[in-house]
Amino acid sequence: MKLKIKLYGGLAGIILGAVLFCAGADAVTVDAEDISARAYGESVLKELGAAKESIYVAMYSMYARSDKKDNPAFGLVEALIRAKDRGIYTRVYLDSNKGNDDAFVILDKAGVDVSFIKPSLKMHAKLIVIDGEVVIDGSANWTQNALLENVESAQILRGKEFARIKLAQFEELEKSIAGTSEPKKALLDKVRVRNIFLEDARLAPGMVTGSDGYSFDFYLLLLRQSKDTGSPVIRVDYAKSARRLGIKVETENSKYRQEIRRLAENLKDKYRLIDYTIDENSNLDVKLLDYDDALKQYSVPAAGYFNIPTAYWEYGLDRQLILREKFAYLASIYEGETARPRQWWRKSLKGLSEKYHIDEWTFDYGLRGLKKLDLLEVKHSRIKPGERDYEDREPNEYRLKELVAPQEKERLWKNLEKDFGVEAVGRARELAAMIDEGNNVQAAKDFIRLVKKYGEKDARAAAETVSRMGADNPLRNISYVVGVLKRMEREDGNLLP
Numbered sequence: 001m002k003l004k005i006k007l008y009g010g011l012a013g014i015i016l017g018a019v020l021f022c023a024g025a026d027a028v029t030v031d032a033e034d035i036s037a038r039a040y041g042e043s044v045l046k047e048l049g050a051a052k053e054s055i056y057v058a059m060y061s062m063y064a065r066s067d068k069k070d071n072p073a074f075g076l077v078e079a080l081i082r083a084k085d086r087g088i089y090t091r092v093y094l095d096s097n098k099g100n101d102d103a104f105v106i107l108d109k110a111g112v113d114v115s116f117i118k119p120s121l122k123m124h125a126k127l128i129v130i131d132g133e134v135v136i137d138g139s140a141n142w143t144q145n146a147l148l149e150n151v152e153s154a155q156i157l158r159g160k161e162f163a164r165i166k167l168a169q170f171e172e173l174e175k176s177i178a179g180t181s182e183p184k185k186a187l188l189d190k191v192r193v194r195n196i197f198l199e200d201a202r203l204a205p206g207m208v209t210g211s212d213g214y215s216f217d218f219y220l221l222l223l224r225q226s227k228d229t230g231s232p233v234i235r236v237d238y239a240k241s242a243r244r245l246g247i248k249v250e251t252e253n254s255k256y257r258q259e260i261r262r263l264a265e266n267l268k269d270k271y272r273l274i275d276y277t278i279d280e281n282s283n284l285d286v287k288l289l290d291y292d293d294a295l296k297q298y299s300v301p302a303a304g305y306f307n308i309p310t311a312y313w314e315y316g317l318d319r320q321l322i323l324r325e326k327f328a329y330l331a332s333i334y335e336g337e338t339a340r341p342r343q344w345w346r347k348s349l350k351g352l353s354e355k356y357h358i359d360e361w362t363f364d365y366g367l368r369g370l371k372k373l374d375l376l377e378v379k380h381s382r383i384k385p386g387e388r389d390y391e392d393r394e395p396n397e398y399r400l401k402e403l404v405a406p407q408e409k410e411r412l413w414k415n416l417e418k419d420f421g422v423e424a425v426g427r428a429r430e431l432a433a434m435i436d437e438g439n440n441v442q443a444a445k446d447f448i449r450l451v452k453k454y455g456e457k458d459a460r461a462a463a464e465t466v467s468r469m470g471a472d473n474p475l476r477n478i479s480y481v482v483g484v485l486k487r488m489e490r491e492d493g494n495l496l497p
Helices: 039-050 072-085 098-109 144-148 160-174 182-188 204-209 213-229 238-245 256-270 323-338 349-356 360-372 406-420 422-433 441-454 456-467 478-494
Strands: 002-010 013-021 028-034 054-059 089-094 113-116 126-130 134-138 154-158 190-194 233-235 274-278 284-288 305-309 376-379 397-400
Touching: 028 160, 039 072, 039 126, 039 134, 039 144, 039 154, 054 072, 054 160, 072 089, 072 098, 072 144, 089 098, 089 160, 098 113, 098 182, 126 160, 134 160, 182 305, 190 213, 204 213, 204 323, 213 233, 213 238, 213 256, 213 284, 213 323, 238 256, 256 274, 256 284, 305 323, 323 349, 323 360, 323 397, 349 360, 360 376, 406 422, 406 441, 422 441, 422 456, 441 456, 441 478, 456 478
Parallel strands: 054 089, 089 113
Antiparallel strands: 002 013, 013 028, 028 154, 054 126, 126 134, 134 154, 190 305, 233 284, 274 284, 376 397
């Protein structure tokens, strides 16, 4: 598309008369108004508020959370909800990246017609069309950074002919929406937990240091059940709870009922998180105590929450992870939710230990365990000029990966085996495991390629060389394996006559 612009307007704002030449179409004329930088948010709010018939939005990043209402992106989301409540047809399309999950939930619960685009497609638009006449387009996402900090370019383009062209893009998006599936629901459905559970030494940290994994799991399970029922009082199903916690039920002399009652007593008397009653029929009714009332004696202010996706249980992480990995996973959720919209968070092991009252070794192994299971991405910081060793580095950066349903992960591995053979995939996973990537499908693909190019013997030798580096060494990755192979190739070449 070519754009010819003739400027006219005053100091209050630049109004542009623009002729847009569209491929395969006649030229269309629009009136254009520049709303770059800080003007974008206020201008969009005004246009959404003036909508009379319809609003269509396609947004790559819409980072809005109900507990961050001072974020201007939340104000834009609220404007969409208000428009819907006024009877304006409001349709929103979001890229399937993890940062949009909260906005999806907020809009969906409010009755706004909102959909994700299929994960296989990258929907990078930041496009709004209002009343079939007003087009708002540019580089700005609906994030705090874009609205308050970044240098963004955006414009309002007014003209029915041009709006029709852009509405056709929404028709194409409609063909690419992701189906509403249970796996995605398990990622969006969240169980809210107060931050004090992680930050007070006598709660989750005490459970970890005391190896009290059953109490840790039972409390989170009670929170999940309370969320599902909408009540702080839960009638405990002994057998179902025991199976979920990994306590044997079917054996002849099983004492699972006594064990569940012991855990309830523990949560009441030791951790002061619940109250409970047992009636004449041995029914156990648990009441979750309100943090503000029950935990006044604790030193950490219960100022915030973090949110565990129900996929944590649906995908079996509560049974797959060991206790230190579970704690590291919950802490990663909490840190990620309080980080910038990009979801990466940075903190030293010493800082994590001080904040969460868990020793550095336990935290380190918990985070490494998550990486081995392909649940966590880690950017290991490098030594800067003038620094003497790795202890002088900046803290590492971490980001939880979006959870993948076990059946979907199995399908990915089966497809890889179909393409390359079971033996080749098995060898590749073995090599990838040397650098903690044995459960990463992409890492296995990379090693298959390296074995094919350099041979299994050399690929294994390179992987073993890199695996001998410390777990926190920034060079302990597949890129460095490639570097070692290239060096080996050069050295072998130098020996040739």
